[in-house]
Structure formats: C-alpha cells, structure tokens
Amino acid sequence: MASRAEERMQRQSARNGWLLSLPALGLLLIAALGPLLIIFVYSVLTPGQYGNVVWEFSWDGWVSILFTRDIFDGTLGLADAHLTIFWRSVSLSLMTTLATFALGFPTAWFIATRPPRQRGLWLFLITIPFWTNLLIRTFAINEVIRQEGVLNTFLLWTGVIERPLSIIYTDTAVLIGMAYVYLPLMVLPLFAAIDRFDMRLLEAGYDLYASRWQVLRRVILPIVKPGIVAGSILVFVPSLGAYVTPRVLGGGKNMMIGNFIELQFLAGRNWPLGAALSVTLLLIVTAALLIYVRAANRGSNPHG
Amino acid sequence: MKKLLTTATAFALLAGAAQAEGKLSVYHWFEYIPQELVDKFAAETGIEVTIDTYDSNESMLAALKAGKMGQYDVAVPGDYMVAIMAGEGLLDSFTPEELPNFGNIAPQWVDVPFDPGRKSSIPYQWGSTAFSVNRDVYTGDIDTLAMIFDPPAELQGKINVLDSQGEVLALGSIYLGIPQCSTDREQLKALNDMLINAKQYWASFGSDTAKDVLVSGDAAAGMIYNGFSAKARAEGANVEYAYPKEGFVVWMDNVVLLKDAPNRDNALKFMNFLLQPENAAAVTNYAAYTSGVTGVEPFLDEAIKSSPENNPPADAPAGSFIQVCDQETQQFYDAIWTNLKK
Numbered sequence: 001m002a003s004r005a006e007e008r009m010q011r012q013s014a015r016n017g018w019l020l021s022l023p024a025l026g027l028l029l030i031a032a033l034g035p036l037l038i039i040f041v042y043s044v045l046t047p048g049q050y051g052n053v054v055w056e057f058s059w060d061g062w063v064s065i066l067f068t069r070d071i072f073d074g075t076l077g078l079a080d081a082h083l084t085i086f087w088r089s090v091s092l093s094l095m096t097t098l099a100t101f102a103l104g105f106p107t108a109w110f111i112a113t114r115p116p117r118q119r120g121l122w123l124f125l126i127t128i129p130f131w132t133n134l135l136i137r138t139f140a141i142n143e144v145i146r147q148e149g150v151l152n153t154f155l156l157w158t159g160v161i162e163r164p165l166s167i168i169y170t171d172t173a174v175l176i177g178m179a180y181v182y183l184p185l186m187v188l189p190l191f192a193a194i195d196r197f198d199m200r201l202l203e204a205g206y207d208l209y210a211s212r213w214q215v216l217r218r219v220i221l222p223i224v225k226p227g228i229v230a231g232s233i234l235v236f237v238p239s240l241g242a243y244v245t246p247r248v249l250g251g252g253k254n255m256m257i258g259n260f261i262e263l264q265f266l267a268g269r270n271w272p273l274g275a276a277l278s279v280t281l282l283l284i285v286t287a288a289l290l291i292y293v294r295a296a297n298r299g300s301n302p303h304g
Numbered sequence: 305m306k307k308l309l310t311t312a313t314a315f316a317l318l319a320g321a322a323q324a325e326g327k328l329s330v331y332h333w334f335e336y337i338p339q340e341l342v343d344k345f346a347a348e349t350g351i352e353v354t355i356d357t358y359d360s361n362e363s364m365l366a367a368l369k370a371g372k373m374g375q376y377d378v379a380v381p382g383d384y385m386v387a388i389m390a391g392e393g394l395l396d397s398f399t400p401e402e403l404p405n406f407g408n409i410a411p412q413w414v415d416v417p418f419d420p421g422r423k424s425s426i427p428y429q430w431g432s433t434a435f436s437v438n439r440d441v442y443t444g445d446i447d448t449l450a451m452i453f454d455p456p457a458e459l460q461g462k463i464n465v466l467d468s469q470g471e472v473l474a475l476g477s478i479y480l481g482i483p484q485c486s487t488d489r490e491q492l493k494a495l496n497d498m499l500i501n502a503k504q505y506w507a508s509f510g511s512d513t514a515k516d517v518l519v520s521g522d523a524a525a526g527m528i529y530n531g532f533s534a535k536a537r538a539e540g541a542n543v544e545y546a547y548p549k550e551g552f553v554v555w556m557d558n559v560v561l562l563k564d565a566p567n568r569d570n571a572l573k574f575m576n577f578l579l580q581p582e583n584a585a586a587v588t589n590y591a592a593y594t595s596g597v598t599g600v601e602p603f604l605d606e607a608i609k610s611s612p613e614n615n616p617p618a619d620a621p622a623g624s625f626i627q628v629c630d631q632e633t634q635q636f637y638d639a640i641w642t643n644l645k646k
Contacts, residue, residue: 048369049631050365050366050369050388050392051365051366051369051370052369052370072493072496073489081643081646082646084646085646146522147520147521147522148520148521148522166461168507168522169507169508251464251508251509251510252467252508252509252510252645253503253506253507253508253509255645255646263642263645265366266363266366266367267360267362267363267366267467267469267641267642267645268638268641268642268645269362269366269638270642
C-alpha cells in the first residue's frame with residue numbers, strides 16, 4: 001500500500017520535473033534550432049543584388065560550395081578556390097591540434113607531477129591568458145612576429161638571422177596564433193586525465209622490463225586517451241571556425257572558412273552561399289564530435 | 305563652497321538638459337572625425353553621439369541591408385555608394401531650408417551626378433585613392449600603377465591592398481585602360497587575370513590598417529587614400545604618395561540622412577554643424593583630405609594646405625570617380641572580387 005503511494009508520488013514528481021523544465025526546453029529548442037532553421041532556409045534562396053535574399057527557391061548556394069560557374073563562359077567547374085579554403089581550414093586546425101598536443105602534453109605532465117599544493121598555482125598560470133580579450137592577444141602575437149616585431153628584432157640582434165623572417169600574413173602566422181590561443185584548452189583536459197593516472201603503474205611497467213617508450217605507448221597514452229581526445233576536440237572545433245586569428249595574422253588573404261562565410265555576407269553579397277557554408281561547417285563539427293563520442297565510449301571500456 | 309555647489313548644480317542641470325536633447329547614431333568610416341569635434345557638437349547641442357565604424361562602402365551597405373537600418377541616423381558613403389543607396393531606398397531626403405548652412409556647400413559640389421541638387425546628402429570630404437611607396441625601400445619612379453599590379457622586385461610581397469572592391473577594381477581597370485563598367489568578356493577576363501597574377505605580390509588586404517602597415521614597415525607599398533598617406537608620413541613613415549600616370553580614383557564622401565533615422569532632427573543638426581566652415585576645416589585638419597565647404601581656408605593648417613598629397617603635380621592626369629554599373633554588369637565585378645579574395 002505504502003509502496004504504491006510512493007510510486008505514485010515518484011511518478012508525480014517525475015511529471016512535475018518535466019513540466020517545470022518545459023520552459024527551459026522550449027527556450028533551448030527555439031534558441032538552438034530556430035536560428036539553424038533560418039540559416040537553412042536562407043541557404044536555398046536566391047541572392048539579392050546588394051545583399052539580402054530574394055524569396056525564390058534555388059540550390060545555387062549549395063551547388064556553389066563545391067562547384068563554380070565560370071564568370072565568363074558560364075560553364076560549371078570544380079570550385080578549386082573553395083576547396084583550397086576548406087583544405088586550409090581543416091589542415092590548419094589539425095596542425096593546431098597537433099602543435100597544442102606536442103606543447104600541452106609535457107606541460108600537463110609537469111603540472112600533474114608537482115606536489116598537490118603547487119598544482120593550483122600552475123593551473124592558475126595556465127588560465128591567466130583567458131583574462132585578456134582574444135583580439136588583444138591576437139594583436140600581441142602580431143606584435144611579436146611582425147616584420148619588425150619583437151622576434152625579428154631579437155633574432156637580428158643576436159645575429160641568428162641576417163634578414164627578418166617573413167612570418168606575418170602567412171599560414172604559419174595563423175598556425176602560431178591559433179596554437180597560442182587554444183593551448184590552455186588542450187592542457188586542462190590533459191591535466192585532468194594525467195592527474196587521475198596512478199603513478200604506480202609506471203613502476204609496474206618498468207618492473208616488467210618495459211622500456212620508457214613502451215611505458216609511454218602501452219601504459220600512459222591508453223589511460224590518458226580520453227583527455228587527449230577531449231583536448232583535441234576542444235582545440236579542433238573552435239580552430240575550424242576561427243575568424244579573428246586568420247583575419248589579423250593572415251592579413252585578409254589566407255582565409256579560413258569563418259572569414260569566407262563573412263565575405264559572403266558582406267562584400268560578396270551572396271547570403272545563400274554564406275548560409276550553405278555555415279551549415280557545412282556545422283556538419284564538419286558534428287562529424288568531429290561523433291568521432292569524439294565513439295572514441296570516448298571505446299576509451300571507457302577497460303578491455304577495449 | 306557655495307559657488308562650488310552652484311557650479312555642480314549647473315552642471316547637473318546641463319547634464320539633464322543634454323539627456324533631454326536626445327541622441328544621435330552615426331555610422332562612419334574609421335579614423336575620419338576628430339573626437340574634439342564630436343565633443344564640440346555634444347557640448348553645443350547637448351546631444352549624445354555614438355559612432356560605429358566601417359572600413360569599406362560595401363561592408364557599410366551590407367551591414368545596413370542586414371538589419372541595421374533604423375539603428376543609425378547618418379552614414380558617410382562615398383559618391384557611387386550614395387547613388388546605390390538611393391536606388392535601394394535607404395535614404396531619406398531633406399529640403400535646403402532644413403539646413404541653414406546649406407548655402408556653404410561649395411558650388412561645384414551641389415549638383416553632383418550621384419545626388420542631383422543634394423536632396424539626401426551633404427559633402428563631407430573629397431580626395432583621391434592611389435598608392436604610396438616607402439622611399440627607403442624603393443627609390444625609382446613610382447608614377448605608375450604597376451607599382452601595385454606588377455611591382456618591382458624590391459616591393460614584391462610587401463604590398464598592402466585596400467580591402468575595398470570599388471577601389472581595387474577601379475584602379476585595376478584604370479591600369480589596364482579599360483572602362484569601369486565593361487561588358488566586354490575579353491576585357492573582364494584580362495582584368496581578372498591581371499588581378500589574380502598581382503595577388504602573388506601582395507602581402508595583405510586591409511583598409512583600416514593601410515596606414516599602420518606603412519608606418520610599421522610591414523608593408524613597403526600600399527594602396528591608400530591621399531589623406532591617410534599624409535597621416536602615415538606625419539607619423540614618421542618615409543612614404544611618397546603617387547599620382548600615377550594611368551590615372552587614379554577620385555571620390556567624395558558624403559553625410560547622408562538614412563531612412564527611418566531614429567533621431568532625424570538631431571541628424572539634420574549634425575549635418576548643419578558639419579557645414580560650418582570652422583567644423584569642416586577641423587575634419588580636414590584631422591583627416592588631411594579636402595573639404596567640400598566654402599570658407600574653410602582661414603581655419604586650415606598650413607601643413608594640410610601645402611601637403612604633396614593634396615596638391616597633385618601639374619602633369620598628373622585627371623582622376624576618375626567610381627562608376628555604378630547596372631545589375632547584370634555588376635555581377636561580373638562581384639564575381640571577379642570574390643574570385644580575387646578567395
């Protein structure tokens with residue numbers, strides 16, 4: 001008897017919970033799906049002459065992601081310029097991920113192996129850059145790597161180089177900028193993973209005559225893998241949509257997808273293409289996240 | 305103490321009055337109006353002014369089309385853009401009686417093709433667009449647009465180009481000697497190919513950074529507006545502004561009254577204020593271009609009046625205004641620009 005009343009109360013409270021969260025869910029649905037829907041609708045309309053759209057259905061926005069109509073004879077060909085931008089975005093994002101991992105893993109290991117009382121301080125130092133606006137940090141990097149910037153001045157002074165390095169306004173500049181900006185996003189999840197790592201496993205590995213390399217590859221990396229995957233996603237996803245860094249350090253010449261989308265909405269006056277590109281970017285990010293979820297699931301299985 | 309209190313009260317009242325006078329929203333180019341002048345207007349009228357900036361006529365148009373109409377009272381488009389905005393129905397009109405200083409507009413700037421009789425706009429400043437070269441880097445003759453489009457070895461890879469479709473395509477057309485609104489496929493293709501080839505010599509696209517990269521030495525040459533180049537020189541860059549023999553772009557920026565302006569009366573007050581010779585001269589002294597208002601001479605700095613940027617050599621050709629092409633032709637130019645930018 002008592003248990004049935006209890007059951008009813010439980011059901012009641014579950015229902016109340018749903019009812020109470022309805023407004024939040026509704027808001028989430030409208031705020032998350034609404035804009036997406038608008039973007040999608042715009043991607044299948046016709047561009048207006050000076051921006052905006054004409055309400056006529058057209059797949060041109062989607063077609064022109066991969067194909068381009070020759071501006072002079074009207075034939076359809078592969079849009080190699082678009083593919084270049086996509087390739088640059090994906091490859092720069094992957095390189096950023098690798099660079100932040102190469103720098104971030106030793107850093108995270110270092111922090112995780114400090115005495116517990118010091119770790120807070122080191123983590124605090126890692127998060128300090130977040131206190132400064134992204135734009136300002138990007139301009140600071142600009143100041144360092146410019147033709148007559150800090151780096152070149154120093155290297156010229158020491159005599160390491162004779163002519164200033166031309167880094168600014170190249171893909172390398174964008175890579176340096178993004179690696180710097182996103183490094184903390186790699187270090188923090190790596191630290192969280194390494195922090196949980198039982199150091200006795202290292203001794204066990206050595207006791208079983210494993211070399212240092214084998215310990216790293218067969219003991220450490222598999223265990224901290226969830227951290228690696230999380231860090232990689234946290235770096236890869238925002239890198240893909242980066243806008244400020246390529247704009248400031250790439251000189252408006254070496255565009256990434258984010259800049260290309262902006263161009264379509266402003267000077268390019270082709271909103272449908274911009275909308276289609278936005279959806280494409282979203283799909284790439286979703287694909288990356290799916291890979292993450294699969295990898296994370298496999299990681300949680302100890303015998304996986 | 306009493307006096308202090310009275311003063312404080314007066315200030316408080318003044319502030320109250322300023323509040324009551326309302327607001328003005330200006331959509332303006334970067335670095336184009338001295339803050340002192342804005343403060344002066346605010347002090348004289350009690351109107352609170354907010355300014356947002358843009359870096360090309362095209363991006364201003366795009367932003368307005370993308371939903372910023374009704375947010376700003378005035379904007380400052382270039383000549384050809386005034387015509388486009390009028391055609392798109394983005395401009396409100398006024399009568400000369402609404403601007404007591406209307407008569408100060410220099411006669412040659414009243415009946416302009418882009419706004420005959422000045423129904424929606426008043427002149428702000430006019431000048432030219434060509435390029436400047438750092439004389440420490442390159443010492444040869446610079447009176448040709450080849451410096452930008454087919455540069456000598458010293459300048460290759462060290463060139464900044466304005467991030468502005470109208471100016472880049474117009475200068476490219478002038479360099480090739482073809483009309484600005486060509487419908488001839490061969491000419492369009494030649495323009496496209498020339499620009500694509502020139503891009504390999506360019507380091508960056510940037511309008512608001514055009515001066516800074518010259519001053520910092522990151523660029524050894526750059527497409528630039530004459531007054532902006534004068535500012536670069538004033539900031540210590542050893543740059544010379546060229547009046548190329550093929551021709552160059554002339555422009556006039558204009559303050560326009562936007563449709564659905566939330567503060568139409570204040571906008572007219574602001575436009576009237578800018579037609580005062582003293583205030584027009586303040587803009588010229590700051591931006592180093594030329595005003596379109598009569599009677600500014602007594603207020604101009606000597607350095608501005610005699611600057612090489614504002615005084616083309618006697619043998620310089622005439623400049624050309626940017627033309628507005630019809631929709632079909634414009635599509636080709638849009639495509640060329642997008643093609644170049646990606």
